[in-house]
Amino acid sequence: MMSELSKMKFYCDTNRCIECFACSVACAEAHDLPTGISRRKVITLFNGVEGKEISTSIACMHCTDAPCEQVCPVDCFYIREDGIVLHDKNRCIGCGYCLYACPFGAPQFPRDGAFGAKGAMDKCTMCAGGPLETNSVHERELYGQNRIAEGKVPMCASICSTNALLVGDAESVSAIYRKRVVGRGRGA
């Protein structure tokens, strides 16, 4: 079994994020997301208030003991060895329970059908696709690119110009962050 430290995690360094929206746009483009769905979102608080303004980029955090996985009535989540939390869109019924359980507001729902019912849930896959055959057309259509399978870094982190958005196993991410905190002497 892998240790907790070797689980894949995201981290957004709010001291570096400059609210350029590159991660969010790159994600939407890379995965051909429908309008209205943004797996990754940049949010700025205290807009224009000097010294207080702060921006951060949020997506699914691929939680340990993921609450979404615990509440899904059709059990469509699965958690990979490396900690990436994925789900099966063909199984999902769009009930919304995962959103209620999620601490980060990650799950989103496209509206489908004439009655405007919620369609299959969509969320960040950490660019690791879904349960369908890796790098198949079907996988790409439903879940977007599978960059992890190709040995690439997730789109959002790879495009981040200030390297605010970090992704990797928990140990490496916190090592980088520690070094930064020591370097700038603040921001712990």
Place this chain on the structure above:
Amino acid sequence: MRKYVTMIIAALSLASVAFATESQIWGEMRIQNILGYDKEGSTHLGPLFTMLQHQYFAWIFLGVLIGVPLAFFIHYKIIGPKVFPHSAKKYYAFNLYNRIIHQVAAVSFLVIVPTGFIIVFGDFFGGGTLVRMAKNLHGIFTIPFTIVVIPMALMWLKEALFNLDDIKWFMILGGYLSKEKKPILAGKFNAGQKMWYWVAILGGITMILSGAIMFFLDFKMQMLHDLTGLSQIDLLRAAAIIHNVMGFAVVALFITHVYMSMFAIKGAVQSIITGYVEEEVKILHSTWYKKLKDQGKF
């Protein structure tokens, strides 16, 4: 009836306006929601819902689904059904309007309850198309129920108010624990039926509202926010909890209602189909029978 249709259309068009505004879940509120999750002084509704849905809801539903019919099965075996002879004397108790309203609600429930169970045990059914269809039917058949629930509440309100007869009825559990046919104090509706009335009406309305909150998801309801002090995501969590818990009661009493009318009292279901009640009211609704007799209606 026209009024309700207009109301529903108005609500739907309002909903689409609200969708266009800033999202209550994925907009700026999201940061507050994240920071507040399970923090001291917060509502803790997120973790509470997660715990209940993860560990309890499906099991309780399973308990109700097996336990209630099992209890009635034992009742049927030991005490058996009450059979009354068909008599020539009949009283027209439910007019066409009553029956249509009741039948619309009945058909709605016959779809809503089983599809609800398919969703709860969606895992067992493997998710996907079947369960998704159940979810859609669960929502669609809420519409006819929503249309008839207020008329139904009004048409039977007077008969559903509790009175002294009901205490005595509860003390002997309506006589259902004995085979004897002694007259039982009850008006047009006995205490059990009244209980079902209130659970079906008030519980039903609660189910409609909590279900609608979950269906419309991001539809901002300022009034509800002001009233409860809850954010949109917490409202959704509360709605999901209430919908499940109220579901236990509605389902348990629905099964009871079906058992009573179809099995426990042979032929009772005919009265809501034809509108005529027979001699059995002399025993089962003796107060009502006396009144009807005094008025010369029986």
